[in-house]
Amino acid sequence: MKRQVPLVLCFLFGIVMILTEFSPHSDSQELYKEVGRWYLVITPFAYVIGVMTLVQVHGTRIRRRAEYWQYSYVVFAGMILMVVVGMPTFLNQTPFFQARGISFGLQSPVFEWLFEYVQVPMEATTFSLLAFFIASAAYRAFRARTFEATLLLISALIVMMGNVPIGDYIWNTVMGETPWTDGTSWARQWILDNPNLAARRGIILGVALGVISQSIRIILGIERSYLGGD
Amino acid sequence: MLEKIMNMDRRIVFILAGLAVVIPTLLPVSLPITVSEPTQKLYDYIDALEPGSTLMMAFDYGPSSLAEPEPMAEAVLKHCFDKKVKVVGVTLLIDAVTLADQLMQKVAEEKGAVYGEDYVLLGYRPGGFQVILGMGSEIASIFDNDYAGKPLSEIPMMENITNYEQISLLLDLASGSTVELWITYANAKYDLTIAAGVTGVIVSQMYPYLQTGQLVGLLPGFLGAAQYEKLINSSGKGTAGINTESFVHLLIVGLVIIGNIAYFMTRQRGES
Amino acid sequence: METLGIWIAAFLTLCIYSFLYRDNPFYRFAEHLFVGVAVGYGIVVQIHQGFIPFAWRPVETIISGEASPMDFIKLIPIAIGMLFFARLSPRHTWLIRYPLAILIGIGAGAAIPNVLQADIFAQVRGTLTPFSQLGTLGAGEIIGAALMVIGVICTLTYFFFSVEHRGAVGGLSKIGIAFLMIGFGSAFGNTVMGRVALLIQRVDFLIEDWLGTIF
Amino acid sequence: MTVNNRFQLRLGRMPPEPRRRGLKPRLPMGSYSICVHPMLLICLVCGLCAGVAFAQGLAPPTNVTAKDTPNDDGKSITLTWDAAAEDSGITVYQILRGTTPETLAEIGALDSAEKPTYVDASVETGIDYVYVVRAVSKTEATEETADSEITEPVQATGQWFHTGKIPLFCAMLIFSAAIVGNIYYARSGKEIFVRRIPGLEAVDEALGRATEMGRSILYVLGLGGVSDPATIASMTILGQVARQTADYETPLRVPCNDPIVLNVVREMVKTAYLNEGRPDAYTEENIFFLTDSQFAYAAGVDGIMIREKPAAVFLQGTFYAESLILAETGNSIGAIQIAGTTSEHQLPFFIAACDYTLIGEELYAATAYLSKEPMFLGSLRGQDWGKVIIFGVLVLGLVLEPLGINWVTTFLQKVVN
Known part of the structure; x- marks a missing residue:
């Protein structure tokens, strides 16, 4: 029950997905749609676990007075705030809230306000820290130590300059007298279109073989790490 | 001295990078932009669509990375509304849906497009590749109602749109690996024509798909947004941004060169 | 409301930038608020856009009494999904393997034919197509096509694992590494553009929107 | 029309694909005039000539055949007929369908400039249908028609194999x-060679250093879900790392981004500790869920790195933009970093900021190399x-x-x- 049934389920659903791919008959296409629907129905439930675990983790932190436990209240506050404003759409029909022009749900003005002025700035800012990190990483890690590192460095610099208008501006100023214009953009495009493309394609082919082999192992029950221990 | 330069506190680099952004933002400059081929291809494709055809726009970027795809989405939406091409919005990312809603409303208001006739936002459904596959057989099997909760059957624009057969182009505005998902599941299985507008991070890996024609066009990051804005003659955040960007790139290139000079000098000294 | 929003957003933005100096209470506050709000937003979207349409609506049909026998079949995946709740009881945690096995099986099954088509066949074909029209290509394009084949073969050689990289194989894999490094370099160059774009957007917000409310 | 066909079309080798009427709006001709097939041009010319009346009357379409569309779900029938001559004067073809010759009625039309193929996708499976193709020549003043012969009855059937x-x-x-x-x-016991993978030889070094310094090990699985092959590979490597940390009694911290991954990982690490005979050393709280939001997760892991200063950081699995934040912070606290991912766009940062990096497929090879498992x-x-x-x-x-x-x-x- 603990191992065999999941392995059988995995095999059956995997095989159905493969065989329906090759069978255009309406019955098999119905089966294919139904299996797809199962996937979609089951997925949202998986989210519940995430939330339960998060609540558990921060609950434990507060109970045990772990380091920075006070901040766990901030987590709960943020979460509850969003849920209270976004969830109870059924209240939109009640006269009490209607009379006061208060609405709930995804498109409620308060929910959108919270999203626009709290969530977006925080996410976008956290992400933008990367600009600083990348500048520092480029400075400290980009040394022409070996032949390979030198190639990485040079192509990075060319693409970087080709990506901004000042690259061509400098090129055209320096090479003004020659017939070659927009050389920086050209070089960038050439690198992307040729050596970059070849390397990417090699990687894609390799990864695709890996994905296929892993999928075959999963369906055949050879790969069962997802079952965990026991 | 050289050691000091080599091991410069990273906070100094942070300050320099910050200044390279703040100063050009305060004192904007405008440099000529060269349009690259992949952007031109996307523009030509959309420009050649007949009025009344439908473009599906997948808003697969979250608030964390909206800087690049949002100006692209805005420029393409403008182009579509001008050309009377209908737009269906969807997203595979949970935190993208409010962004898509706000942006579509904003551009539609500007261009006088009507919800339900010129554009629709279907919203988000969990399930990734299954959402893509499901829409291939029937959009209504995944989205029985739009983002606002209105049944698709009551939306005039969706009357004749049942699956990918009626979609002339899917434009995936992505900050992650969704383009590959669309290619693997919508293009390979349903022959849906796909183009992408992606953040700088994933530009390089799109080229193999561009060469095979699995992608018919590509907007490469901020540069792509600026190029598209140039093509539709409406400069916006992309154009302003790519000009500012120039100075940061100059700074980083300069830093890398200085770092390498210092590195070679210390190495030579070590050898002698 | 908008001005208040902009001020709050600016405050949070600066809280997070304070991390560039070092970890501090402001950053930690913003970090935790970020976690909470993001999860809260996730819950709301997941319920309205995932749970209600896929899981709740079939149940609703049955409750309303208008269900056909076929509608009861729709309850099966819901019941399987509910097995995720077994996580709450340590003795029954193994039950979550059922829904898990189904999700993984479907994913693996869907991947095989589609990945073969999109990533292997299409890519191999793309590598060969320029050679079927050599006559129509210019010198630059022919060089590009040759470079592409060499690059693909060498890169793929680098990913050979069951052969020692010596002799010819070693040579090819070295060239492969060179291609990989140019590829990674171009990715780095493009990524710089992406990352800096994010910063420009925030600085633009601080200068235009926030300082705009003051001056 | 498919992308690939369009490519072929440009070469002038393949005729355009049959297409259902009224679907998928097409690009107007002018938009890529270079790819207009000679056949189309000819038909276009004949369409233009249609205004000129023809005295000898209209010729009916010949060789009309109706066949069950191959390789479909049994919901369509394909009609084909011979293309009319250039000067036939036909402007449009009307398609008539009935269950008997008496019930024929128009179901659609096809422009004469198009390839003479019509896919009727409005049929029911298992019912006999007969068809007539009617050639129409229409000018402002006159309309002339000519019907083809009635086709043999045909049924639409679904195929089980494409x-x-x-x-x-x-x-x-x-x-x-x-x-x-x-x-x-491999299972039969035959030896299989795997080439040396430098990043993996550093695992022992990293674990040893952590034990010496009395610091923890941080294992980051990335953002992938449990069905993500890279995550599965990463979990296998984690299993191997856990066996060693169980022996050394080094704390192993695993912040998770995906709740399902969390559960699987807990089970795996627990089993690893059990197998090493150290169930007492396993602490469930060390494997925890942080958040599923990308940047909150990155910020959270960063916080852990700065606060706990782990001696070794493993970044294995699927990564997105957060990779650089993680790698750069790990670099700044001086941890030995071993990275590995199949997300190729993140590889440059790992290469730049980590001590060892498993490139793409090497991640999968690592699983084999470490476990020596025949599978x-x-x-x-x-x-x-x-x-x-x-x-x-x-x-x-x-x-x-x-x-x-x-x-x-x-x-x-x-x-x-």
Whole structure:
């Protein structure tokens, strides 16, 4: 029950997905749609676990007075705030809230306000820290130590300059007298279109073989790490 | 001295990078932009669509990375509304849906497009590749109602749109690996024509798909947004941004060169 | 409301930038608020856009009494999904393997034919197509096509694992590494553009929107 | 019209694909005039000539055949007929359908400039239908029609196997056989060689250093879900790392981004500790869920790195933009960093900021290398066989294509569509 049934389920659903791919008959296409629907129905439930675990983790932190436990209240506050404003759409029909022009749900003005002025700035800012990190990483890690590192460095610099208008501006100023214009953009495009493309394609082919082999192992029950221990 | 330069506190680099952004933002400059081929291809494709055809726009970027795809989405939406091409919005990312809603409303208001006739936002459904596959057989099997909760059957624009057969182009505005998902599941299985507008991070890996024609066009990051804005003659955040960007790139290139000079000098000294 | 929003957003933005100096209470506050709000937003979207349409609506049909026998079949995946709740009881945690096995099986099954088509066949074909029209290509394009084949073969050689990289194989894999490094370099160059774009957007917000409310 | 067909069209080799009427709006002709097929041009010209009346009357469409559309779900019938001569004067074809010759009624029309093929997708499976194709010549003043003969009754049936997908099916079987065969080969006890993977030899060094310094080890699985192959590979490596940390009693911290991954990882690490006879050393709280939001997760992991200063950081799995934040912070606290990912866009940062990086497929190879399990070893060799097949196809294509023999690309084209 603990191992065999999941392995059988995995095999059956995997095989159905493969065989329906090759069978255009309406019955098999119905089966294919139904299996797809199962996937979609089951997925949202998986989210519940995430939330339960998060609540558990921060609950434990507060109970045990772990380091920075006070901040766990901030987590709960943020979460509850969003849920209270976004969830109870059924209240939109009640006269009490209607009379006061208060609405709930995804498109409620308060929910959108919270999203626009709290969530977006925080996410976008956290992400933008990367600009600083990348500048520092480029400075400290980009040394022409070996032949390979030198190639990485040079192509990075060319693409970087080709990506901004000042690259061509400098090129055209320096090479003004020659017939070659927009050389920086050209070089960038050439690198992307040729050596970059070849390397990417090699990687894609390799990864695709890996994905296929892993999928075959999963369906055949050879790969069962997802079952965990026991 | 050289050691000091080599091991410069990273906070100094942070300050320099910050200044390279703040100063050009305060004192904007405008440099000529060269349009690259992949952007031109996307523009030509959309420009050649007949009025009344439908473009599906997948808003697969979250608030964390909206800087690049949002100006692209805005420029393409403008182009579509001008050309009377209908737009269906969807997203595979949970935190993208409010962004898509706000942006579509904003551009539609500007261009006088009507919800339900010129554009629709279907919203988000969990399930990734299954959402893509499901829409291939029937959009209504995944989205029985739009983002606002209105049944698709009551939306005039969706009357004749049942699956990918009626979609002339899917434009995936992505900050992650969704383009590959669309290619693997919508293009390979349903022959849906796909183009992408992606953040700088994933530009390089799109080229193999561009060469095979699995992608018919590509907007490469901020540069792509600026190029598209140039093509539709409406400069916006992309154009302003790519000009500012120039100075940061100059700074980083300069830093890398200085770092390498210092590195070679210390190495030579070590050898002698 | 908008001005208040902009001020709050600016405050949070600066809280997070304070991390560039070092970890501090402001950053930690913003970090935790970020976690909470993001999860809260996730819950709301997941319920309205995932749970209600896929899981709740079939149940609703049955409750309303208008269900056909076929509608009861729709309850099966819901019941399987509910097995995720077994996580709450340590003795029954193994039950979550059922829904898990189904999700993984479907994913693996869907991947095989589609990945073969999109990533292997299409890519191999793309590598060969320029050679079927050599006559129509210019010198630059022919060089590009040759470079592409060499690059693909060498890169793929680098990913050979069951052969020692010596002799010819070693040579090819070295060239492969060179291609990989140019590829990674171009990715780095493009990524710089992406990352800096994010910063420009925030600085633009601080200068235009926030300082705009003051001056 | 498909992308690939359009490409072919440009070369002027393939006729345009039949298409259902009223669907998928097409690009107007002018938008890519270079790709107009000569056939289309001819038809266009004949359409223009239609205004000129013809004295001898209209010729009915000939050789009209109605057949069940092959390789479909049993919901359509395909009609074909001979293209009319250039000067026939036909402007449009009307399609009439009935269950008997008496019930014929118009169901659609086809512009005469298009390829004479019509797919009727509005039929029911298992019912007999007969068709008539009516040629119409219409000018402002007159309208002339000519009907074809009534076709034989035809039924739409669904097919259980798509014959066009035979190559794909065979390819799948060949790849599967290569992988499964090699797994059995490895299971039978035969030795399989795996080349040296530098990043992996550093694992012992990293663990040893953490133990010496009395610091923890941080294992980051990335953002992938549990069905993500890279995550699965990463979990296998984690299993191996856990066995060693159990022996050394070094705390192993695993912040998770995906709740399901969390549960699987807990089980795996617990089993690893049990197998090493150290169930007491396993602390469930060390494997915890942080958040599923990308940047909150990155910020959270960053916080852990700065606060706890782990001696070794493993970044293995699927990564997105957060990779650089993680790698750069790990670098700044001086931890030994071993990274590995199949997300190729993140590789440059790992290469720049980490001590060792497993590039792409090396992550999968690592699983085999570490565990020495026949399953992994065998499938790794199977994948290498796959590469050999790809090489073979490439070489064959390189020889044949320039000679004008397009077998290989045509074959691949068929599989893709």
